Every structure is written in structure tokens, then in C-alpha cells.
Amino acid sequence: MTNFIGDYTGKIDSKGRIYFPVPFQKQMSGQITNRFVVKKDIFENCLVIFPYDEWQKQVELIRSRLNPYNKTHNLFLRKFYKDTVEIALDSANRLLIPKKLLETALINTEIILVGQDNKIEIWNAEQLNTKDISQDEFAKLAEEIFKDESKT
Numbered sequence: 039m040t041n042f043i044g045d046y047t048g049k050i051d052s053k054g055r056i057y058f059p060v061p062f063q064k065q066m067s068g069q070i071t072n073r074f075v076v077k078k079d080i081f082e083n084c085l086v087i088f089p090y091d092e093w094q095k096q097v098e099l100i101r102s103r104l105n106p107y108n109k110t111h112n113l114f115l116r117k118f119y120k121d122t123v124e125i126a127l128d129s130a131n132r133l134l135i136p137k138k139l140l141e142t143a144l145i146n147t148e149i150i151l152v153g154q155d156n157k158i159e160i161w162n163a164e165q166l167n168t169k170d171i172s173q174d175e176f177a178k179l180a181e182e183i184f185k186d187e188s189k190t
Contacts, residue, residue: 040066040092042153047163049147054140055132059151062158063131072127076135076160078142080118082169085135085143085160090124092156135160 046059066089073090088096100118104111121142125133140146148163171179 040089040156042155042158045150045152048149048151050135050140050145050149051132054135054137055128056135056149056151056160058127058131058133060131062151062153065153074125074127074133075122076125076133076139077122078139079159082159083143083165084162085139085145086154087125087133087158087160088156095156 042062042065044059044061046061048057048059050056071089071091075088075090075093076085078084079086100115104115106112106115121136121139123136123139125135127133135145143160143162144165145160145162150161150163150166152159152161152166
């Protein structure tokens with residue numbers, strides 16, 4: 039199981055390639071893979087990268103909950119898979135991100151790669167800085183999410 043942690047600054051070169059940080063490579067639980075899937079995030083204006091095996095788990099989760107013959111489910115599937123691309127590490131440990139996806143997420147030269155459990159987010163560095171919350175807000179969020187309702 040993959041567990042990505044940490045954040046790393048980087049740059050996108052003129053061809054749309056990003057360097058895949060060594061710590062992320064090491065965090066892939068000894069899995070040797072150069073296959074990834076990249077897509078626009080559902081909730082935020084960033085891109086997400088999944089190792090291919092983690093992507094397969096996402097696909098299985100979706101398949102278990104959706105009926106492709108239901109019109110609403112089919113609409114979700116179409117949007118979910120739109121602009122989803124399989125990419126691979128090259129010999130210099132770079133990933134080529136399609137320009138269309140970079141433009142969709144307003145990602146330019148300066149980026150931050152953020153490990154988030156089984157995926158990595160790619161952010162425009164300036165945009166990510168506007169998403170930060172204070173330590174107090176984070177503590178309140180943690181209380182809200184993890185409160186034990188049986189003890190209240």
C-alpha cells in the first residue's frame with residue numbers, strides 16, 4: 039500500500055515535465071512501477087497523480103458503487119474519466135503532464151507536489167499558499183472530524 043507524505047517544490051519544464059521526487063519513489067512500498075494516472079482533482083483546482091495500482095483501486099471503488107446504465111451515474115463516470123491520462127516515468131525520473139491538464143488547473147512553472155496518502159497533488163505554488171489554514175482552524179477541523187459522538 040502506498041502512503042505519500044511530504045511536500046516538495048519543483049518546476050515544470052517547457053515540455054510539461056516534472057521531476058518525481060526521490061522521497062515519493064521510496065514511499066511506494068517497494069513497488070517498482072513507472073505507470074501513473076493523472077487527472078484534475080474533483081474538489082480543488084489542482085491535479086492528482088495515482089500510481090497505477092492505486093488508480094485501479096479507485097476504479098474498483100467506483101465500479102462497486104455505480105451502475106453504468108443509470109443516467110446520473112453515467113454522467114458522473116463521464117466527468118470522472120474526462121481528461122484522465124496514463125503517464126510514465128522517463129529514464130530521468132520525470133513525468134510528462136499533458137499541457138491541457140496543466141492549463142485546466144492553472145499550473146505554470148512553479149509547483150508544489152503534496153503527498154496525500156495514496157495520491158500526490160500537483161499545485162500551482164501560489165494557489166496552494168492561499169489554501170492554507172491556521173493551526174487553530176486545523177485543530178478545530180480535527181476535532182470535528184474525529185469527535186467521538188458516543189462520549190458527548
